[in-house]
Amino acid sequence: DIQMTQSPSSLSASVGDRVTVTCRASQDIRNDLAWYQQKPGKPPKRLMYATSTLQSGVPSRFSGSGSGTEFTLTIASLQPEDFATYYCLQHNTYPYNFGPGTKLEIK
Amino acid sequence: QVHLVQSGGGVVQPGGSLRLFCAASGFTFSSYDMYWVRQAPGKGLEWVAFIRYYETTKSYADSVKGRFTISRDNSKNTLYLQMNDLRAEDTAVYYCTGADDYWGQGTLVTVSS
Numbered sequence: 001d002i003q004m005t006q007s008p009s010s011l012s013a014s015v016g017d018r019v020t021v022t023c024r025a026s027q028d029i030r031n032d033l034a035w036y037q038q039k040p041g042k043p044p045k046r047l048m049y050a051t052s053t054l055q056s057g058v059p060s061r062f063s064g065s066g067s068g069t070e071f072t073l074t075i076a077s078l079q080p081e082d083f084a085t086y087y088c089l090q091h092n093t094y095p096y097n098f099g100p101g102t103k104l105e106i107k
Numbered sequence: 108q109v110h111l112v113q114s115g116g117g118v119v120q121p122g123g124s125l126r127l128f129c130a131a132s133g134f135t136f137s138s139y140d141m142y143w144v145r146q147a148p149g150k151g152l153e154w155v156a157f158i159r160y161y162e163t164t165k166s167y168a169d170s171v172k173g174r175f176t177i178s179r180d181n182s183k184n185t186l187y188l189q190m191n192d193l194r195a196e197d198t199a200v201y202y203c204t205g206a207d208d209y210w211g212q213g214t215l216v217t218v219s220s
Contacts, residue, residue, distance in 0.1 A: 001169060036152070043202050043210035044144075044152060055208060087152050094157060094166035096142075101151040 002026050002090050006099035012107040013078055021073045021102045023088035028068050032092035035064060035073045038101075039084045047073070049091065078104075109133035109209050116201065116214030123193050123218070129186040129203030129211050137181035141205035143188050146213075147198060155201070156188065171197075193218045 003026040013019050031051040036044040048054045052064040061076040088099040115127040143155040156177040157166045176189040186203050198218050203211040
């Protein structure tokens with residue numbers, strides 16, 4: 001199975017900051033990576049898939065890049081509603097796997 | 108409007124069984140792959156199972172393989188997860204999801220004696 005890691009596991013930042021989260025796969029997954037945002041008590045929400053294709057309605061301050069085994073999620077200018085936990089998911093090979101998550105907190 | 112309405116969670120003893128339901132409406136259920144995802148209390152997301160829209164292709168996480176069975180009834184617009192031989196580590200909120208990132212509300216399964 002393909003294993004996913006994320007860094008950092010948590011991150012403190014301020015409104016307006018630019019932040020980057022990294023996700024690594026244990027083997028080549030081409031560009032088959034999605035990013036999810038989850039707020040407490042709510043189901044996750046997909047931000048993008050295929051590394052950089054934004055889900056409909058997701059603000060353009062969110063972007064993704066990478067290929068193969070290393071990927072990044074960038075939030076260009078943090079907004080108050082962006083403080084949440086972020087997960088990557090490889091959708092290249094079954095069984096799919098999520099990364100362990102990155103908790104983004106207000107500094 | 109799209110809805111995925113879940114039911115079937117609850118408390119069960121170790122070794123017991125439960126069946127989860129996910130009733131879909133507002134989209135062409137039979138055209139979409141569907142998934143189950145779970146989240147243990149205070150933990151991250153875990154991908155559990157997948158079923159292709161035409162039912163015959165399925166996949167499972169190693170942690171549930173041989174104990175859980177995903178199925179669907181396209182005539183009833185319903186997704187199922189049959190969970191057997193439940194363990195304490197299966198305690199989690201279970202979500203159904205699929206299509207264009209539609210999610211159910213989640214249902215709590217607690218495995219405890």
